[in-house]
Amino acid sequence: MPDTEIARCRVMRSKRAFTAVELIVVIAIIGILIALLFPAIQMARESARRTTCKSNLSQIAIALQNYEATHLVYPPGSNWWKSGECGFSETYEGWSWSTFILPEMDQDPLFSAINFDSPSGAADPDQSTVAVTTVPSYVCPSDLNGGTRAANSPHSPVADYSVSNVAGVADSSSARCPRRDGMLYTISSVRSGDIQDGASQTLLIGEVTGENQYAWIAGNIISTGAGINQSGFSSHHTGGCHFGFVDGHVTFLSELIDSAVLTGLTTRDGTEVIDSKY
Secondary structure (H helix, E strand, O other): OOOOHHHHHHHHHHHOOOOHHHHHHHHHHHHHHHHHHHHHHHHHHHHHHHHHHHHHHHHHHHHHHHHHHHHOOOOOOOOEEEEOOOOOOOOEEEEHHHHOHHHHHHOHHHHHOOOOOOOOOOHOOOHHHHHHOOHHHHOOEEEOOOOOOOOHHOOOOOOOEOOEEEEOOOOOOOOOOOOOOOOEEEOOOOHHHOOOOOHHEEEHHHHHOHHHOOEOOOEEEEOOOOOOOOEEEOOOOOOOOEEEEEEOEEEEEEEEHHHHHHHHHHHOOOOOOOOOOO
């Protein structure tokens, strides 16, 4: 066979296509690589969302500090009560702490649009344009509903009101008829001088999800009595949730935290000695 023919045959052999077996092997390898990388990508995304969520709580805690610095008192946790509960003789669906701090959250137009003189409070239909507005800092990026879960929540004056992933820490027993040992309870008026346990040892706000969420405009306070990731404070993050303290720092508390420690962190003047790092 001439040399040119031999060379042509070699070229043809070198250009042959993949066999079916080789193609299957390549696809399998690609699949394995994707399977290995996907969880890492998801973890990176969740880590970023968790960081943003923590930053939101820090911003809100600082806004509450600024409110106190201006008014010399923290905002009332809630001006929302029902007839027959806790000694109240009438029902009033008023405003929450997260409404009062809107100016400190750079939400002045939203705050100005609220009619605080309405006898119906947050339940006034005229407030709906404001109440359906989502405040970005009140929403955790890990919540795929993005603050629009009020239709499934019993804690909203009107079904489509925007809800919050951040609630005020009312007290260590019940948000509805509280011991008033926390920072943001019904008709509270806590001042800096009332915080005897120390600003760095007293909870102010925490994450909340699902049916425990309130509309940001009304209510929006919860007790720590049920623990974490049970029927009270909870998050979309594995193992616990973020809490903002009075001094402005934010910490991720484990759902396995000792109940006595959680109570001690909740009370503002309980004089508890907390000897663990949560």
